[in-house]
Amino acid sequence: MWLIDSSIGRKLIMSISGVFLVLFLIFHGTMNFVVLLSSESYNLICEFLGANWYALVGTKILAIGFIVHILYALYLSFQNKKARGEVSYAVTKTQKSVEWASQNMLVLGIIILGFMVLHLYQFWAKMQLVEINHKLGFEVNEGLLATAADGAYWIKHYFSQPLYSILYIVWLVALWAHLTHGVWSALHSLGLNNSVWMPRVKVISNILSTIIILMFISIPVYFLLRFRL
Amino acid sequence: MEKSINISLKVWRQGSPKVKGSFEIYKLDNVSTDNSFLEMLDILNEKLIKERKEPIAFDHDCREGICGMCSLYINGHPHGLDGETTTCQLHMRRFHDGETITVEPWRSKAFPVIKDLMVDRGAFDKIIQAGGYVNVNTGGVPDGNAIPISKINADEAMDAASCIGCGACAATCKNGSAMLFVAAKVSQLALLPQGKVEGAARAKAMVAKMDELGFGNCTNTGACEAECPKAISISHIARLNREFLSAKFQD
Numbered sequence: 001m002w003l004i005d006s007s008i009g010r011k012l013i014m015s016i017s018g019v020f021l022v023l024f025l026i027f028h029g030t031m032n033f034v035v036l037l038s039s040e041s042y043n044l045i046c047e048f049l050g051a052n053w054y055a056l057v058g059t060k061i062l063a064i065g066f067i068v069h070i071l072y073a074l075y076l077s078f079q080n081k082k083a084r085g086e087v088s089y090a091v092t093k094t095q096k097s098v099e100w101a102s103q104n105m106l107v108l109g110i111i112i113l114g115f116m117v118l119h120l121y122q123f124w125a126k127m128q129l130v131e132i133n134h135k136l137g138f139e140v141n142e143g144l145l146a147t148a149a150d151g152a153y154w155i156k157h158y159f160s161q162p163l164y165s166i167l168y169i170v171w172l173v174a175l176w177a178h179l180t181h182g183v184w185s186a187l188h189s190l191g192l193n194n195s196v197w198m199p200r201v202k203v204i205s206n207i208l209s210t211i212i213i214l215m216f217i218s219i220p221v222y223f224l225l226r227f228r229l
Numbered sequence: 230m231e232k233s234i235n236i237s238l239k240v241w242r243q244g245s246p247k248v249k250g251s252f253e254i255y256k257l258d259n260v261s262t263d264n265s266f267l268e269m270l271d272i273l274n275e276k277l278i279k280e281r282k283e284p285i286a287f288d289h290d291c292r293e294g295i296c297g298m299c300s301l302y303i304n305g306h307p308h309g310l311d312g313e314t315t316t317c318q319l320h321m322r323r324f325h326d327g328e329t330i331t332v333e334p335w336r337s338k339a340f341p342v343i344k345d346l347m348v349d350r351g352a353f354d355k356i357i358q359a360g361g362y363v364n365v366n367t368g369g370v371p372d373g374n375a376i377p378i379s380k381i382n383a384d385e386a387m388d389a390a391s392c393i394g395c396g397a398c399a400a401t402c403k404n405g406s407a408m409l410f411v412a413a414k415v416s417q418l419a420l421l422p423q424g425k426v427e428g429a430a431r432a433k434a435m436v437a438k439m440d441e442l443g444f445g446n447c448t449n450t451g452a453c454e455a456e457c458p459k460a461i462s463i464s465h466i467a468r469l470n471r472e473f474l475s476a477k478f479q480d
Binding site for chain 2: 002005006007008009010011012076079080082083084085086087088089090091092093094095096097098099102103105181184185188189190191192193194195198
């Protein structure tokens with residue numbers, strides 16, 4: 001199967017899953033931004049994305065996207081490590097034109113994954129998972145069930161603690177670095193680039209990553225500033 | 230302005246492909262800054278021969294930057310720190326008095342060390358043998374205007390064709406990937422009418438060979454482009470991806 005056996009096939013999967021996750025981030029970021037405008041509207045979205053069949057299908061597809069992206073990343077990194085050979089260079093210098101993020105995508109990815117576990121525990125496990133468990137007939141804490149669709153409550157709950165706001169900001173900065181390389185690199189691997197479009201694709205990548213991260217980061221920053229002032 | 234410098238060289242010595250190598254330090258005094266790096270190594274080797282020691286094995290041929298035979302990883306850069314030059318075009322005036330210069334062979338799974346600083350770059354030849362040619366008889370040299378080719382394509386093909394196959398791209402790549410080399414070799418033919426005919430089969434065959442030989446997967450860091458003595462652009466890699474993917478989707 002050339003999607004596993006050939007290097008460009010593997011990169012195709014990496015790119016497509018990456019682009020899919022970027023689309024998800026655009027959706028998630030836009031949704032989050034709503035909470036700063038109106039808590040009620042945000043909670044409406046949260047209800048909409050509870051344990052409904054379409055939200056569950058979406059969650060499953062999303063989970064597959066994440067798993068494919070992570071598994072391929074590990075497989076590619078393992079192969080690339082092997083391709084470097086047994087003896088490594090005594091002296092290595094990085095060239096000025098090489099982005100830092102591009103050489104640290106795996107490390108950034110692991111950081112992002114680590115924070116994602118925290119994020120899933122803090123939000124998903126308190127919201128959609130509670131509703132799923134309730135629907136499946138498991139014992140669910142009444143208090144938790146009451147707040148399962150109250151996203152605005154959970155945001156306030158966590159981000160009024162400055163430690164979590166700072167942790168989320170660190171996470172989002174790592175994600176930003178990952179995206180600045182990831183977006184243009186995905187397009188490049190899909191063959192959607194040439195010498196004329198190279199600078200444009202890189203600028204598009206930077207702008208898109210910055211917009212996505214600004215939408216996300218505005219929330220912890222807002223709560224951090226509110227807490228301080 | 231000629232002057233002399235005293236340098237120390239930290240050179241990788243390895244008797245044969247299988248034995249374990251290590252660094253040796255050599256001192257060399259009164260090196261003219263007008264010497265090229267390879268001339269400096271010649272001087273060191275003459276000194277070693279006079280001392281009845283084994284001279285350092287390194288690759289070189291034309292010594293004018295066009296054959297792609299010289300290699301050497303010098304102070305962390307393939308072909309030294311100068312951009313768009315091969316090792317043979319590197320001069321001692323780029324180093325200062327008292328400097329310790331670290332010289333290593335190309336390191337990549339697909340480029341095993343033969344001896345000291347010499348590596349076997351036969352893997353690149355195997356990739357070319359897999360499809361880096363045109364099968365059809367294209368006849369003699371045609372009249373310049375007989376087949377119209379756009380200036381853009383002609384220039385891009387020419388830029389790709391300037392690849393000398395030295396292996397610096399794979400040597401510097403953190404993934405040990407040969408994509409820049411393969412991309413250049415696929416592009417120089419895919420952009421021209423005679424080469425386009427077999428474009429799909431060529432891209433598939435050359436990529437398959439590249440993967441088989443143990444080169445890594447490209448992650449678009451761009452280190453290859455920065456170190457390439459011919460400044461081959463990574464935009465050729467996008468073309469290779471495009472050629473390969475469209476060939477696979479056509480199947």
